[in-house]
Amino acid sequence: xxxxxxxxxxxxxxxxxxxxxxxxxxxxxxxxxxxxxxxxxxxxxxxxxxxxxxxxxxxxxxxxxxxxxxxxxxxxxxxxxxxxxxxxxxxxxxxxxxxxxxxxxxxxxxxxxxxxxxxxxxxxxxxxxxxxxxxxxxxxxxxxxxxxxxxxxxxxxxxxxxxxxxxxxxxxxxxxxxxxxxxxxxxxxxxxxxxxxxxxxxxxxxxxxxxxxxxxxxxxxxxxxxxxxxxxxxxxxxxxxxxxxxxxxxxxxxxxxxxxxxxxxxxxxxxxxxxxxxxxxxxxxxxxxxxxxxxxxxxxxxxxxxxxxxxxxxxxxxxxxxxxxxxxxxxxxxxxxxxxxxxxxxxxxxxxxxxxxxxxxxxxxxxxxxxxxxxxxxxxxxxxxxxxxxxxxxxxxxxxxxxxxxxxxxxxxxxxxxxxxxxxxxxxxxxxxxxxxxxxx
Ligand code: UGA
Numbered sequence: 001x002x003x004x005x006x007x008x009x010x011x012x013x014x015x016x017x018x019x020x021x022x023x024x025x026x027x028x029x030x031x032x033x034x035x036x037x038x039x040x041x042x043x044x045x046x047x048x049x050x051x052x053x054x055x056x057x058x059x060x061x062x063x064x065x066x067x068x069x070x071x072x073x074x075x076x077x078x079x080x081x082x083x084x085x086x087x088x089x090x091x092x093x094x095x096x097x098x099x100x101x102x103x104x105x106x107x108x109x110x111x112x113x114x115x116x117x118x119x120x121x122x123x124x125x126x127x128x129x130x131x132x133x134x135x136x137x138x139x140x141x142x143x144x145x146x147x148x149x150x151x152x153x154x155x156x157x158x159x160x161x162x163x164x165x166x167x168x169x170x171x172x173x174x175x176x177x178x179x180x181x182x183x184x185x186x187x188x189x190x191x192x193x194x195x196x197x198x199x200x201x202x203x204x205x206x207x208x209x210x211x212x213x214x215x216x217x218x219x220x221x222x223x224x225x226x227x228x229x230x231x232x233x234x235x236x237x238x239x240x241x242x243x244x245x246x247x248x249x250x251x252x253x254x255x256x257x258x259x260x261x262x263x264x265x266x267x268x269x270x271x272x273x274x275x276x277x278x279x280x281x282x283x284x285x286x287x288x289x290x291x292x293x294x295x296x297x298x299x300x301x302x303x304x305x306x307x308x309x310x311x312x313x314x315x316x317x318x319x320x321x322x323x324x325x326x327x328x329x330x331x332x333x334x335x336x337x338x339x340x341x342x343x344x345x346x347x348x349x350x351x352x353x354x355x356x357x358x359x360x361x362x363x364x365x366x367x368x369x370x371x372x373x374x375x376x377x378x379x380x381x382x383x384x385x386x387x388x389x390x391x392x393x394x395x396x397x398x399x400x401x402x403x404x405x406x407x408x409x410x411x412x413x414x415x416x417x418x419x420x421x422x423x424x425x426x427x428x429x430x431x432x433x434x435x436x437x438x439x440x441x
Contacts, residue, residue, distance in 0.1 A: 001025050002185055005078040007071070007103040009036060011047060011159055011260075012120050012152045013084025018052060019163040020082075021059035023188035028066040028074040040067045048325040048352055051160040071103075075110040080185060082150070083131075084120045089264040093271035095124055104131050107145070108138035116181045117147045122205050122265060124272050128172065128198040148173045148182055149198045151205035156259065157323025169193045172201020206269045210283050213262040215250045217286035220293045223253035223436025233436030234418060253436045255390065255416035256293035258320030258329035263290070294334040297388060297414040300433055302342075304412070305386070309343030309368070312409070314384035316377060316399075317391025317417075318350035318357045325352040327360070331416060332390045336361065339388075340369040347372050349380040351393055381407040392417040401428030 001024045006017035009031040017029040031037055036046050043057040059065035068074055075081055085099035100121060107117055117135060119128055132147035139145060149172030154162035169186050171193060173179040179195055186193060196204070223233035233253045241248035257263065266287050273280035305311070320330035327333060332348075339346060340361075346369060348357065354373045361371050374380050377399050381387060387408060389396060401424050405411045411430040413420075418434045425432035426440040433439060 002079040003077065004028070004185070005030060005071075005074040005081045007081060007083045007106075008085035008099070008121075009040065009046065009067070010084065010086060011049070011154070011156060013082070014040075014045070014047065015049065015052065015154060015159040015163055016082055016084055016120055016152065018055045018059060018065065019160065019189075020185070021062075021065040022055055022164070024064070025185065026064055027059075028068055028078075030068055030071045030074045032069060034069050037067045037069050049159050050157065050323065055160060071106050072110050075107055075115075076112045078111075078115055080116045080118055080181060081107055081111075082118045082120050084152070087121050087123055089267060093267035095122070095264075095268050097123065097127060100127070100131060101134065104134050105138055108135045109140050111139075111143055111145060112141055114144040116178055117145060118150045118182065119147060120150055120152050122151060122209075122261070122268075123149075123202060124268060125199050125202040125206070128202060146173075146175060146178045147198070148178045149201035150182060151201060153205075153208065156326055157321065164189065166191050170201050170204050171195050172198040172204075174198055206265055206272075209261055209265040210269050210286070212250050213257055213266045213290070214282060214286045216252075216254075216257045216262075217289040217293070219251050219253045220256065220435070221289050224293075224296070226436040227438075230438055232422075232438060236436075252418070254293075254418065255296060255331040255435065256290045258294075258331060259326065260328045263329040266290075294331045295338065296435065297416050297433065298335050298338050301386060301388075301414055304433075307343065308339055308386075311344055311385040312383055313339055313344040313346050314380040314387040314408070315346055315348040316350075316380060316387065316389045316396045317393055318348060318353035319391050322391055322393045325356055327353060327356050330390070332357070333360070335388065335390070336371070337367075340367045340371065343368040344386075345370045345372075347374050347380045347384065349374050349377055350391065351395060353391075378403075378407060384408045385410050385412065387413045389413070389415040389417055389419060392419055401425045401430055405429045 004020050004025050004027045006013045006029045009029050017027045021027040045053045083103050085103055087095040090096050128147050128149045135145050151170050169191050171182045226233045237251040240246050266283050270280050270283050318332040320326055363372055397419050404413055405428050413430050413432050415434040422437050422440050
């Protein structure tokens with residue numbers, strides 16, 4: 001088994017570290033935040049992720065998993081150092097690589113034996129070459145350091161499962177030594193391994209994410225057309241899904257993709273293409289469709305209502321998808337400012353996202369409107385004039401059509417996730433608008 005260090009304890013780094021420990025490696029997770037390290041040592045995960053805490057506690061107790069702020073002790077004799085720090089989007093769409101550069105510099109100044117540096121963070125094609133040169137430029141000891149690309153394909157909310165049961169492991173290396181090292185590290189996972197060049201590995205990550213984003217935007221585009229011509233996007237998707245070349249997944253139309261990955265990675269690839277004098281028209285279109293899609297329901301509601309001023313507006317779901325407390329690029333963040341500007345009194349409910357949302361919008365008067373956070377769906381719906389569903393949490397899906405009718409002052413519902421059967425809502429007396437499906441009156 002190998003001695004592994006992991007830089008960064010966000011979604012990518014922490015989950016990778018925990019899963020490496022789970023299959024038997026000796027793992028040290030490094031983070032600059034002392035409080036976070038103490039929290040993790042006490043068995044608490046800094047992120048909301050199914051199964052993670054359980055595996056953190058188990059592997060910490062077994063002595064295979066350690067946390068530290070002392071990167072020197074973690075890096076100096078590691079066989080492999082995985083980099084899983086953030087690469088946030090910059091205003092022009094490019095990726096900010098400063099966190100990677102900091103870790104690369106620390107590695108160069110610390111390693112005392114031959115070591116493989118593995119970049120897990122999503123980075124523009126060509127970055128791994130640069131990281132390797134950068135480390136070699138600053139290397140203090142006479143040791144061999146090579147850089148490999150090993151992009152991550154986990155989705156938030158099912159990160160541990162996605163890592164332990166990944167569809168494939170992509171390894172991008174430039175030498176047999178690096179390839180063999182990564183194959184050995186991943187051997188206990190018993191998963192298909194695709195071994196390619198570093199640049200191809202980097203591109204596989206973007207091409208995969210952007211393809212999925214494209215698939216969603218395509219379905220949203222078709223959904224909008226379905227509404228105009230009287231077709232039902234869910235039936236259309238069902239009919240399409242039987243074709244194995246299309247596949248059954250990621251065909252759900254809604255209020256657009258959010259999260260930390262698709263929005264960032266589409267813009268980053270588009271930027272990369274532009275830098276090379278190429279216009280990536282498909283991805284540009286996916287970005288455009290997604291932008292408009294996020295406020296599709298708000299626009300629909302504006303056509304139906306004279307004003308939001310003084311109306312009680314129930315918001316069900318704040319996070320960008322269920323199973324996470326992450327709000328990045330969430331449709332709620334696009335719509336709530338519009339509703340507040342329009343004078344709405346918002347009653348927002350989310351099973352886990354409220355604390356994060358409060359950091360952006362504190363409770364009380366906000367602009368022309370106000371916002372109150374409530375602890376149940378019922379509280380949000382009680383006497384509401386309008387309801388918007390932004391996230392398909394299980395407990396939101398469990399609300400029966402009759403409850404909208406019973407609890408709301410006027411049962412007017414805008415569903416961004418197509419949770420309900422159109423006819424069932426109609427029969428329950430709810431005025432129900434969704435995405436890409438006929439409106440029943
Ligand atoms: C995504 C990819 O699914 C992962 O494979 C990838 O590793 C990850 O990005 C990453 O690059 O780190 P994630 O952003 O966590 O994972 O979430 P997804 O489940 O893919 O959902 C992304 C967005 O697409 C959500 O807003 C979701 O609501 C939306 N979506 C998804 C749809 O609108 N329709 C669908 O059919 C599927």
